[in-house]
Amino acid sequence: MGSDDKDLKLGSVDPALEGRFEVNGIKVTTVFEQVKKEAAKYTPEKTQKQTGLHPDVVRQEARHIANARKAIIMLGYITSSYSNCLYTAWAYALTLALTGHGGRTGGLDTSWVVWNHPKWTELSTFGGKKSARYEAGGLGEVLRGGMMEGIRNHFDNKKLKERVGFDIDEMEEMIQESIDEGWMPYYGEIKGMIAVADNTFRRNKMAEKYREEHLRQASELYVNVNVRMDSTAEWADYVLPAASHYEAWDLRTQGYHRFCNVFTESVPPVGESKPDWDIMALLTKKIQERAIARGIGPIQDGDVTRDLHTIHDDYTNNGQLMTALDATRYIVENSPEFGGVTLEDAAERGFIVLNEHAGTNQPLQKDQPYNPFTAQTDGKKPYETLTGRITFYVDHPRFVKLKSTVPTARLYAGPEASNYPLHFYSPHTRWGIHSNWRSNKYMLRLQRGEPNIYINPKLAEQRGIKDGDRVRLFNGNGAFFAQAKLYPSIPADSIMMEHGWEPHQYIHRRPMNNSHVTLLQPLELVGGWGHLKFIYAKWNANQVIHESSYDIALAKPEEIADPRTI
Amino acid sequence: MTVKRQLSMVLDLNKCIGCQTCTTACKLMWTNRNGREFMYWNNVETQPGKGYPRDYQNMGGGFDEAGALRAGRQPSQEDYGIPWEYNYEEALMTGTDPWLRPNVKPTWGANWDEDQGEGDYPNSYYFYLPRLCNHCANPGCLAACSRNAIYKRQEDGIVLIDQERCRGYRYCVNACPYKKVYFNEQISKSEKCIFCYPRIEKGLPTACAQQCVGRIRWIGYRDDTEGPIHMLVEKYKVALPLHPEWGTQPNVFYVPPLSPPKYGPDGEMLDESRIPLEYLESLFGDGVAAALDTIRTERQAKADGKGSELMDTLIGYNHAEMFKLS
Numbered sequence: 001m002g003s004d005d006k007d008l009k010l011g012s013v014d015p016a017l018e019g020r021f022e023v024n025g026i027k028v029t030t031v032f033e034q035v036k037k038e039a040a041k042y043t044p045e046k047t048q049k050q051t052g053l054h055p056d057v058v059r060q061e062a063r064h065i066a067n068a069r070k071a072i073i074m075l076g077y078i079t080s081s082y083s084n085c086l087y088t089a090w091a092y093a094l095t096l097a098l099t100g101h102g103g104r105t106g107g108l109d110t111s112w113v114v115w116n117h118p119k120w121t122e123l124s125t126f127g128g129k130k131s132a133r134y135e136a137g138g139l140g141e142v143l144r145g146g147m148m149e150g151i152r153n154h155f156d157n158k159k160l161k162e163r164v165g166f167d168i169d170e171m172e173e174m175i176q177e178s179i180d181e182g183w184m185p186y187y188g189e190i191k192g193m194i195a196v197a198d199n200t201f202r203r204n205k206m207a208e209k210y211r212e213e214h215l216r217q218a219s220e221l222y223v224n225v226n227v228r229m230d231s232t233a234e235w236a237d238y239v240l241p242a243a244s245h246y247e248a249w250d251l252r253t254q255g256y257h258r259f260c261n262v263f264t265e266s267v268p269p270v271g272e273s274k275p276d277w278d279i280m281a282l283l284t285k286k287i288q289e290r291a292i293a294r295g296i297g298p299i300q301d302g303d304v305t306r307d308l309h310t311i312h313d314d315y316t317n318n319g320q321l322m323t324a325l326d327a328t329r330y331i332v333e334n335s336p337e338f339g340g341v342t343l344e345d346a347a348e349r350g351f352i353v354l355n356e357h358a359g360t361n362q363p364l365q366k367d368q369p370y371n372p373f374t375a376q377t378d379g380k381k382p383y384e385t386l387t388g389r390i391t392f393y394v395d396h397p398r399f400v401k402l403k404s405t406v407p408t409a410r411l412y413a414g415p416e417a418s419n420y421p422l423h424f425y426s427p428h429t430r431w432g433i434h435s436n437w438r439s440n441k442y443m444l445r446l447q448r449g450e451p452n453i454y455i456n457p458k459l460a461e462q463r464g465i466k467d468g469d470r471v472r473l474f475n476g477n478g479a480f481f482a483q484a485k486l487y488p489s490i491p492a493d494s495i496m497m498e499h500g501w502e503p504h505q506y507i508h509r510r511p512m513n514n515s516h517v518t519l520l521q522p523l524e525l526v527g528g529w530g531h532l533k534f535i536y537a538k539w540n541a542n543q544v545i546h547e548s549s550y551d552i553a554l555a556k557p558e559e560i561a562d563p564r565t566i
Numbered sequence: 567m568t569v570k571r572q573l574s575m576v577l578d579l580n581k582c583i584g585c586q587t588c589t590t591a592c593k594l595m596w597t598n599r600n601g602r603e604f605m606y607w608n609n610v611e612t613q614p615g616k617g618y619p620r621d622y623q624n625m626g627g628g629f630d631e632a633g634a635l636r637a638g639r640q641p642s643q644e645d646y647g648i649p650w651e652y653n654y655e656e657a658l659m660t661g662t663d664p665w666l667r668p669n670v671k672p673t674w675g676a677n678w679d680e681d682q683g684e685g686d687y688p689n690s691y692y693f694y695l696p697r698l699c700n701h702c703a704n705p706g707c708l709a710a711c712s713r714n715a716i717y718k719r720q721e722d723g724i725v726l727i728d729q730e731r732c733r734g735y736r737y738c739v740n741a742c743p744y745k746k747v748y749f750n751e752q753i754s755k756s757e758k759c760i761f762c763y764p765r766i767e768k769g770l771p772t773a774c775a776q777q778c779v780g781r782i783r784w785i786g787y788r789d790d791t792e793g794p795i796h797m798l799v800e801k802y803k804v805a806l807p808l809h810p811e812w813g814t815q816p817n818v819f820y821v822p823p824l825s826p827p828k829y830g831p832d833g834e835m836l837d838e839s840r841i842p843l844e845y846l847e848s849l850f851g852d853g854v855a856a857a858l859d860t861i862r863t864e865r866q867a868k869a870d871g872k873g874s875e876l877m878d879t880l881i882g883y884n885h886a887e888m889f890k891l892s
Contacts, residue, residue, distance in 0.1 A: 054833035229658040431585055439666060441652050442593060446586050447680065449650055449672035456687060468673065483672075486682055488690040504657060504666050562664055 008389075009380055031393040035094065035406045042409050050411070066099040071106040072372065078427075081546035082412040083164050083521045090392075090407040097390060103377025114255055114537075115358040119335040123327065126314055130304045136184045136540035138520055139175065143186060144217070145210035147518055148172065154476040154517040154548070160417040165402050165410055166522060174398065174522035183527025184534050184541065190214070192221040194283070195232060196242075196276060199435045202231040202502055205545060206477065207513035211235060225279055230435060231503045231511075241273035248275035249328040253354070258364060260338065260352040265325070275324035281316055288312035337364075386530025396529040404523060413519060415493075415549035420475040422459075423491075424548050426499035426512065435500040451480075451506055454487035454496040455552070463552060470507070470555040475548065477515040481507040481555050495550060507560050519544040572703065572723035572788045573761060574795045575775065576805040577696055578821040578880055580861070581782040584694035586610050586677070588774035588783075592698075595762070595773045601752025603649040606676050607759035608774045610696045614845065615679040618697070619645040619745050628706050628743035629813030635709055638740040640749070647675035684845075688833075691840040693823045695849075696782075698774060699746040699759035700808070700816030701725045707758070710741030715756075722787075723817060724761045732756055743812040771889040781882040786890035788817070793890040794879055795819075802864075802876050804857040806850040821880070822846050822854050824861060 017032045044055035051058075065071045073092045079085045093108050101107055125131050142148065152168055161167040166174070178184045193214065204210040215222060215235060224236035227244040247270065250263035269275070274282075291308035298305035307314065321327045329343045337358035338346070346352050356363035362375035375381040382388030392406055399405050415421050429438060437443050444450075453473065455465065465471055467486045472479050473495065482497065490496050503511035524541035527533040534540055592608040611617040619625075619641035627638030650668035657666040683692025701718075705725050708716040715731035716738060718724070727738070727747070734754035738747045747758045762772035770776065775783035786793035798805040798821065805819035825840040846854045860876070868877040882888050 048833070052833055054829075054835070056834055060835075234658065431587070431590075439652070439654075441650075442590060442598070443586075444652070444668070445647070445649055445675055446589065446677045447675070448678070449668040449675065454681075458686065488683065488686045489681065489692070491687050502666070506665065509665050 031406065035392050038406045038408045039094075047409075062095070062099075065095060065101070068101070069105065070371075071096065071099065071101045072109045073107075074109045078546070080542055081544060083519050083544045083547055084410040084412045085544070086521060086523050087404070087408060087410050091409065093390060094392060094407045097392075102372075102390075103374040104371050107372040109372040114360070115253055115258075115354060115364070116337060116360045117253070117331075117335060117358075118337075119331045120251075123321075123331065130306065130314070133185070133187055133301075134534075134536045135186055136525070136534060136542075138518075138541040138543040139178075139184055139186055139525065141204055141210070141543055142518065142520055143175070144189065144213065145204055145206060146213045147204075147206045147210065150206035150209060150477045150517050151519060154420075155413065155417050155519075156419060160413055163411045163413050163417045164519075171520065171522055175520060175525060178522075178525035178527065181528065184525050189217045191218060192223075193218040194223040194225070195236070196225045199230045199232050199502075201235055202435050202500070202511070202513070205513050205516045205518040205543060205548075207503060207511055207516075225276060227273070234504065240279050241271065242279065243269035243273050243275045243324075247273070248277075249324040250275075251328060251331060258354045258358065258370070260346075260354060262328075262332070262343075262346045262350055262352065264347050277324040277327050278322070281312070281322050284312040284315045384531055386532075391531075394529065394532065396526050396532060398522060398526045402523060413544075413547040417547075418475065418549050420549040420551045421493065422550050422552060423494040424473075424516070424550050425490075425494060425496040425546065426516070427496065429498045429500045432500055435502055438500040439502055439505060448483050448485060450483055451497070451501045451512075452483040452485045453552075454490055455484050456490050456492040456494070457486045457488055458492045459552075460484060460486060463554065465552070465554055470560055472553050472555045472559060473512070473515070473550045474553070475515050475517070475550050477517060478510070480510050480512050480515060481560050482512075495552060508562075515548075515550070516545070517548045519547050569718050569723040570720050572817055573701065573766065574723075574786065574788050574799070574817040574819065575698070575772075576784045576795055576798045576819045576821065578782045578805075579693055579695065579823040580821060581780045581880075581882075582610070582694040582696060583780050584610055584612070584680070585779060587777050587779050588696055589676075591773040591777035592759075596760075601750040602748070602757060604643065604646045605748040605750075605757065607746070607748075608696065608698045609676050610694050611677065612680050612683060612692050613695045613849070614684045614692065615682060617695075618647075618676045620647075620674060620678075621645070622743075622745040623809070625745060626743065627741050627745075627812070628809075629704070629709075631813075633813065635706065635741055636743075638706075638743065640736055640739045641745055644674055646748075647678065648672075685840070688829045689840060691825055693825075693841065695808075695820070696774070697744065697746070697808070698772075698818065699725060699761070700744060700814065700818045701759075701761055702817060703815035704813065706741040706743060706812075706814050707738035707747050710737040711735075712737060719763075722761075722763075722766065724763050724766070725758070726760060726763070727756055727758060729755055729757075743809065743814065744816075766891060769891050771885070771891065775889065776885075781888065784879075784882070784888045790890055794888060795890075797876070797879055802860055803853060804860050804876065804880075806853045806857060808849060810851045820850060821861070822850050822857055824858055 016030055018030060020027065020029045044058040048055060073096060075089050075092065079088050096102065096107050155168060157167045179186045201207060201211045222236050223238045223240065224233045225240045225242050226233040227242050233239045246263065246266040247268065249265055251260055253260040287308055288311050296308050298307050316322055321330055332338055332341060332343045332346050337354050338352050339355045341352055354364060356365060358364045359370060361373060362379065364370050376383050383390060385391045395405055415423055431443060432438050453471065465484050467484060469484045470481055471484045472481055487496065497512060501511065503509050520541050521544055532539060588608050589606055589610055593606065597605045597607055606618060609618040617623060622641065625639050625641065626636050628636055630636050648670050650670050650672060652666060652668060653663045654666065656663035681692060683690055685691050701724055708725065712735060713731050713733055715728045717726060717728065719726065732755040734749065734756065736749050736756060738756050739749050747756050750757050765772060771785050775785055784794040784798065786795040788795055790796060799819050805821050807816040807819055823841060828836045828838045828840050830836050843855060864874040864876040868874040
């Protein structure tokens with residue numbers, strides 16, 4: 001076991017973990033009893049059929065975790081791309097709790113999201129004085145992008161219910177309930193868009209429908225700030241050319257490491273392009289000028305006002321932060337987590353080592369690992385939960401309804417919830433982040449030069465497909481074409497395709513995402529129950545993007561022909 | 567061939583993630599122009615696989631057991647892969663082409679069989695093998711050159727082609743069994759990896775090593791008994807040359823990859839490595855089993871908190887210790 005220390009400071013109180021009691025005439029039992037009872041349903045012998053994992057392997061892994069001096073399970077985005085993520089994550093937390101891994105001995109780590117950067121936040125939220133509206137990302141994308149239609153086209157309602165415990169009608173009802181009850185904010189249609197740093201028409205599922213919906217809603221104005229002609233820039237009314245990496249002052253940090261990289265303007269921006277910050281300074285200048293000229297004053301929006309007549313002054317801190325260099329200097333020289341380094345020194349070194357103020361949950365100590373939740377295990381600070389502890393019992397009505405009050409297991413939707421037999425995995429590209437560099441010729445020459453799928457040789461043989469053939473992938477929402485590449489490391493009932501390809505790289509510009517379907521997990525949309533309420537980047541529903549499935553066939557020549565075939 | 571000193575590189579295949587950053591660093595520094603577009607002085611290939619150029623391991627070259635040059639052949643353009651171009655302007659700006667695509671139908675490339683390997687799920691296996699000129703002690707290319715255009719530098723053993731003397735006869739291309747000499751049709755001369763000698767002369771490591779995100783590469787002199795090459799090649803004998811039987815005496819060495827156990831029919835773990843030992847021995851010779859044993863033992867020692875000089879080196883804590891260039 002990881003630790004024999006008692007984490008709770010309870011004095012002489014020795015709480016019952018197990019047993020059945022009667023309190024004021026009511027029969028009660030402990031959460032631990034309930035958790036044990038539920039877990040007993042899922043012995044390694046019983047789960048082998050579903051998981052394909054031999055019981056010995058499961059036990060070996062469990063003992064491996066239990067015996068480790070320290071064990072951290074890092075919950076990344078892949079798990080959250082399945083509808084049963086919440087169950088998986090809760091089981092991770094339970095595994096770690098039962099094996100004594102918390103704080104210095106490990107735990108569930110989601111700290112990779114971000115470090116504490118108060119000055120950054122101050123600039124991005126205008127000091128919280130006129131905070132932007134936030135929504136649960138997946139909820140807004142699914143509803144505003146018209147994705148429900150695609151969900152209905154793809155999944156078999158009855159099969160879906162058997163797999164995940166709810167069908168599409170129930171999912172839709174629960175989505176509506178979450179909005180009506182105010183558990184999850186949703187602000188409806190957009191009127192205009194200035195999009196920065198998001199290739200949204202590449203990224204989103206049901207891509208064509210999503211794009212049509214957004215361009216219809218924002219038909220008056222769709223602006224894209226971009227370094228290249230990507231699939232979003234292609235559809236914008238205006239593209240504002242942005243300075244690229246090494247052409248603008250910039251800072252990058254992320255939670256996997258404790259360094260902030262400092263980007264200098266090594267070369268001047270190409271042509272008329274400008275850093276994002278400068279573009280926004282110029283845009284707000286004009287907006288403010290026109291707002292004053294047209295006599296547009298404060299616009300009430302909930303608790304705050306939207307002040308177009310002072311937007312430039314607000315954005316630039318009254319003219320002090322006009323350029324990317326100004327903003328970078330302000331953040332570097334005023335951020336407590338950077339320890340008072342000058343911008344010149346930081347640029348010379350290339351990076352800044354974050355100090356104790358960077359820790360979000362507890363100080364980030366020099367020369368010590370940033371262990372998850374030591375403020376709670378060592379410092380006895382309550383967790384930000386309803387009970388102040390790691391919670392293994394939730395009696396929110398929806399958790400009760402979906403029989404999920406304690407950690408349990410559910411199947412993901414997958415092919416079994418549809419009429420298309422092949423699992424479909426769409427991991428990150430090997431050498432890019434999403435669509436960044438996806439159409440770069442040097443990188444393309446190191447793969448197949450065009451979008452390709454990965455297929456097990458046995459499946460390929462069954463379907464008469466050879467390496468290099470062009471194939472058609474199809475489901476209830478349509479089809480796309482790609483080159484087949486043999487890949488023995490994937491099961492024969494699965495297809496894999498790297499996800500970042502631009503729609504304009506596909507034959508007929510018909511991307512994977514046109515037919516790639518998504519789901520929402522209703523449990524992730526609950527609110528009004530202690531810590532289970534909408535909190536940006538902590539509790540909000542994402543799209544469940546790995547639940548799509550396909551069938552595959554050799555492409556017919558007429559399907560992929562074009563007048564200028566090469 | 568005797569030189570005063572010999573620079574050398576060790577690559578740990580356990581750490582290579584196949585990201586091609588080395589390939590790209592080399593490409594952008596040396597081979598993205600002037601007839602070199604098809605060349606990868608540094609490439610990363612999946613093994614088992616056909617490699618780059620395609621099937622190079624069966625093209626001959628090198629030396630026979632008696633020390634005589636073996637016949638070899640020159641790869642075709644298709645074996646290297648055509649460096650296709652794209653219609654960016656027509657597809658994205660003028661709209662005159664329907665979509666973005668290569669100007670030739672891709673049928674082979676430098677990394678075409680990436681991740682394919684051998685075996686079948688869940689017992690499939692493969693690993694990445696980054697390759698550059700081995701700057702051999704007994705270079706086949708040098709022996710084959712009738713112009714005396716190829717030489718080894720006395721101060722560091724780097725093998726170079728004198729571009730003034732080269733007449734483009736291509737005997738060197740045929741003679742190198744690793745196919746790391748390329749013929750530039752645009753200038754009718756042979757070209758190859760120069761171990762980034764302009765960087766080396768400034769005390770900097772090669773671009774491929776400097777940029778390696780997996781920190782899998784060590785550079786140093788063979789005679790530096792305090793350096794990483796001596797430790798990995800001579801002291802612990804965990805770094806081995808690729809195809810020593812080809813007789814060129816490479817100065818690039820590889821730490822062979824360990825692999826996870828195979829699964830049985832019911833998903834149980836078997837006491838058998840996923841990558842067959844015989845396969846690794848066919849690449850790196852007889853020293854593989856001992857090298858893998860040493861790595862396993864030292865890894866366990868490190869995991870048990872006992873410390874390991876070898877593992878501390880292989881982890882590669884800082885570049886200054888990984889690159890000993892003086």
